Amino acid sequence: MGEFSEYLHVYGAPGGADSQIVDNLASLWRTLEKYPFTRDSFNPYGLYRPGGQGLIPWAMSVTAIEFYWAADAEVPPEDWPVVARTEASSWQRLPMSASECLFRVLTDVTFEEFTIADQVERPYFTPHAA
Template sequence: MWVQRLLEFTGWEPSAHSVDWAAVEEELRVPLPPDFKRLCEGFGGGTFCDSIAFYGRAEGVHFNFLLPWQMPLSPLPSESGPYQEYTPGGKGYIKWASSEWGTAYCWLVDAQQPGTCPVLARGEAGEWCEYDMSTSEFLHRVLADEDFQPFGIARHGLDPTFRPGPGADGS
């Protein structure tokens, strides 16, 4: 339902991206939220409203949410709160999107409690907020709900668009 709302909001035609979810989840040693998989399959990686980078790919170097495990990158600053970056088989956050304002959108996952993935968002000032909703509902609220604070961007009047990342067309 929420994935469909995002498709309608952006006017995006689903792209039918193929992802080997069994291999991805084996690498992470934790199942990913089903609606995130549908988002990835419909959108792939790219940018919403010219402001939100969605890491909806499992290959390549652009918009790839697996990149931190495939190539060590710097994690979110440790002084940003009580959460640690996820390590396969452990407990922590997995970042699936970010904004041009420095906001990070993640899940809080625990390999010992598979299937439980609340959305965890870190704002510009380093504050963390936890949301008990699906990835696609959270993303829709960020993009379209003017009252969704402190993470909503609808109040900025940005065009409701989605732009696929480089290589999304096979190039």
């Protein structure tokens, strides 16, 4: 759990009962149940339920860029693509792993809409206190 270059907060899942990923997904489900009209904001993917398909959040930028896995219970997790969106854009499927996406956000100036490579000379990580 922590933040890269004071920009991208990556949710943690250290194991046991402590998982920001699971907590954030559960929070999103509660929001959708309370405000059903917000379901459309996750189309065409929907949110993940165990055994099915849908989005699982793994990171959020300070500029409100959302990063999710497009999860599918029938596909190995290492093959789940990243899906991301900015406040001004629709979902974009990024055929890469979360680690490659993170690397490109931090270092690749050609990774338009998502990169901070031109703003941060040397990426760094700040862990969150447990």
